[in-house]
Amino acid sequence: MVKKLKIIFTITLAFSIMLILSACQDSKSGASDPSMMNWDEIVSEAKGSTVNFYMWGGDTRINKWVDDFAAERLKEHYGIKLNRVPMNAEDFMNKLTNEKAAGKEEGSIDLLWINGENFYAAKENSMLYGPFADKLPNYERYLKTSSEENTLDFGYPTEGYEVPYGRAQFVFVYDEDKIQSPPKTFSELTEFIKNNPGKFSYPAPPDFTGSAFVRNVIYPTTGGYEQYLTKELEQDKLNKMLQPAWNYFNEIKPYLWREGKTYPATVGQLENMFTDGELLMTMTYMPLKPAGDVIKGTFPKNTRTFVIEEGTIYNTHFLAIPQNAANKCGAMVAANLLIGFEAQLSKLDPANWGDLPVFDVQKLNNEEKKALSDLQLGEATLPQDIMAESRVPEIPANLIPIIEEEWIENVAK
Numbered sequence: 001m002v003k004k005l006k007i008i009f010t011i012t013l014a015f016s017i018m019l020i021l022s023a024c025q026d027s028k029s030g031a032s033d034p035s036m037m038n039w040d041e042i043v044s045e046a047k048g049s050t051v052n053f054y055m056w057g058g059d060t061r062i063n064k065w066v067d068d069f070a071a072e073r074l075k076e077h078y079g080i081k082l083n084r085v086p087m088n089a090e091d092f093m094n095k096l097t098n099e100k101a102a103g104k105e106e107g108s109i110d111l112l113w114i115n116g117e118n119f120y121a122a123k124e125n126s127m128l129y130g131p132f133a134d135k136l137p138n139y140e141r142y143l144k145t146s147s148e149e150n151t152l153d154f155g156y157p158t159e160g161y162e163v164p165y166g167r168a169q170f171v172f173v174y175d176e177d178k179i180q181s182p183p184k185t186f187s188e189l190t191e192f193i194k195n196n197p198g199k200f201s202y203p204a205p206p207d208f209t210g211s212a213f214v215r216n217v218i219y220p221t222t223g224g225y226e227q228y229l230t231k232e233l234e235q236d237k238l239n240k241m242l243q244p245a246w247n248y249f250n251e252i253k254p255y256l257w258r259e260g261k262t263y264p265a266t267v268g269q270l271e272n273m274f275t276d277g278e279l280l281m282t283m284t285y286m287p288l289k290p291a292g293d294v295i296k297g298t299f300p301k302n303t304r305t306f307v308i309e310e311g312t313i314y315n316t317h318f319l320a321i322p323q324n325a326a327n328k329c330g331a332m333v334a335a336n337l338l339i340g341f342e343a344q345l346s347k348l349d350p351a352n353w354g355d356l357p358v359f360d361v362q363k364l365n366n367e368e369k370k371a372l373s374d375l376q377l378g379e380a381t382l383p384q385d386i387m388a389e390s391r392v393p394e395i396p397a398n399l400i401p402i403i404e405e406e407w408i409e410n411v412a413k
Contacts, residue, residue: 034329039137043078046330050081053334054095055113057086058268061292065353069346070338078333085109089118096127096322107324111331113165115317116154120397122320123161129321129328131160136336139163143339144360149316154397155229162318163335166347167356169387170212170312171287173380176302178280186220186310194255199280201257201264201273204412205404209267212285212313214249214407215395220310221245228395238402246410253411263412275299285315287387288354291378295351303380311392316358341368350378 034042051074057063063084071082087095092109099107114122122128133139143150143164150164151157172189174182183189193200203210219225221244228241253260257279264270267284274282275298284290293299319338321331337343341364344357364372395403 032329034135034332039135042329042332046333047079049327049330050083051110051327051330051334052083052085052108053111054085054087054092054109056088062353065347070343073337074334080330080333082334093118093121096122099324100127105324106326107322109322110325110327111334112320112322113317114162114320115315117397117400119153119162119318119320120156127323128161129323129325132321132332133160133163135332136163136339138336138340142341142359142363153318154315154394156397162320163339164316164358165319165338167316167358168285169287169314169391170216170285171305171307171382173274173282173284173290173303173305174280175300176304177300182306184309186308189308190252193252196280197255198257201270201279202283203267203270204263204265205407207266209283209285211400211404213283215403216313217248218242218245219392221248225392228399229393233399238399239406242406249411286354288350288377288381291350291380292354294378294380305380305382307382307387307390309390312390313394314391315394345371345375349375350381
C-alpha cells in the first residue's frame with residue numbers, strides 16, 4: 001500500500017511539474033489567452049515580454065516617436081520591450097496570409113497599425129484576434145465608444161477587433177509666399193491647375209496619399225459621397241458611377257507635371273518637388289504634418305494648408321492584434337498605452353508626429369484639457385472648426401482596390 005501511494009505521489013508530482021513547466025512556457029511565449037483574464041492578470045502576464053509592432057516605417061518622425069516615447073514608456077511602466085518592425089501594409093498582409101495558410105500558431109506579429117481595406121481583408125479572412133477593445137481600460141476612459149469614428153473603419157464595422165490609434169483628414173499644402181489666395185472650391189482648384197501648367201501633380205495610386213486624392217476628387221465629380229455608402233454596389237454600376245471622375249482626371253492630365261505622362265511614385269517624392277519649387281502644392285492625409293515639416297526646416301516657413309468647401313475625406317487609423325499573435329497580453333498593454341491621453345497628446349504635437357488624437361475632449365479632466373489647450377499646433381495647421389466643416393466619410397474599404405485598379409486602367413494607361 002505504501003509502495004502504491006509512493007507511485008501515485010510520484011505520478012502526481014510529475015504531472016504537477018509538467019503543468020508548471022507548461023504554464024511557464026506559455027508565460028514566456030505570451031501565448032496565454034487574455035479573454036479569460038482580468039486587466040491586472042494581463043499586465044502581469046505581459047511584464048518582461050517583447051511586443052513586435054509591425055507598422056508603416058516611411059516617416060522618420062513617426063518612427064522616432066515610437067522608438068523613443070512609446071518604447072520608453074512601455075519599458076518604464078511595464079517592463080515591456082517594444083520592437084518596431086517597419087513594413088508596408090501589403091507586405092504584412094502577405095505575412096499574415098502566409099502564416100495562416102501554413103497553420104503557424106504563434107506568428108511573427110503581435111501588434112499591427114492598420115485600417116481601411118487591409119483591416120477589411122484581415123477580418124474577413126479571420127486573421128485578427130478579438131474582440132479585445134473593451135478589455136483596455138483607456139478605451140472606455142478616453143474614447144466615445146459609440147461614435148462611428150471608432151466603430152466603423154472605412155464603413156466596415158470594427159466590432160472590437162481594433163482600437164483607434166489616431167485620426168486623419170486630407171489637406172492641400174502650399175507656400176503663402178507663392179500663393180496668396182488658395183482655392184476654396186473644387187472648381188477653383190481645377191482653375192488653379194489649368195492656370196499653372198506643370199506645377200501640380202499627385203502620387204500615382206496605390207500610393208496611400210495619391211489614392212486618397214483620387215477618392216477625394218471622385219465625390220465632387222460624380223455627385224457626392226452618399227451613393228458610395230450603400231452596402232452593395234455591383235461592379236457595372238460602380239464603373240458607370242466612376243466614369244465622370246476618370247473623364248475629369250484625363251481632362252486635367254495635360255496641365256499636370258510632365259503633362260501627366262508620369263506621376264510621382266510616392267508622397268515623399270511629391271513633397272521634395274514642392275520643397276524644391278518644382279510644384280506649387282503638395283498634399284497630405286496628416287493635416288498637422290506640414291507644421292512639423294516647418295519645424296524640421298524641410299518646408300518653407302510660410303507653409304500653409306487648405307481644404308475645399310465640397311469636403312475632404314476623413315478617417316481613423318487603428319491598432320489590431322493578429323489571431324496567431326504570440327504575445328497577445330503584451331500587445332494589449334501596448335495598445336492601451338498608445339490610446340491613453342499622455343501618448344495621444346504627445347503624438348498630437350507637430351514636432352513629434354502631428355497625428356490627430358482619438359480621445360473625446362468631454363472625457364478629459366481639467367488638467368488634461370489645460371495641457372491640450374496649451375499645445376502649440378503651428379501656423380500651418382488649420383483651426384479644427386474649419387476642418388470639421390469640410391469632413392466627409394471615406395469610401396468603403398472594399399471599393400478602394402477596385403478604384404485604384406480602375407484609375408490605372410482609365411487614367412494612367
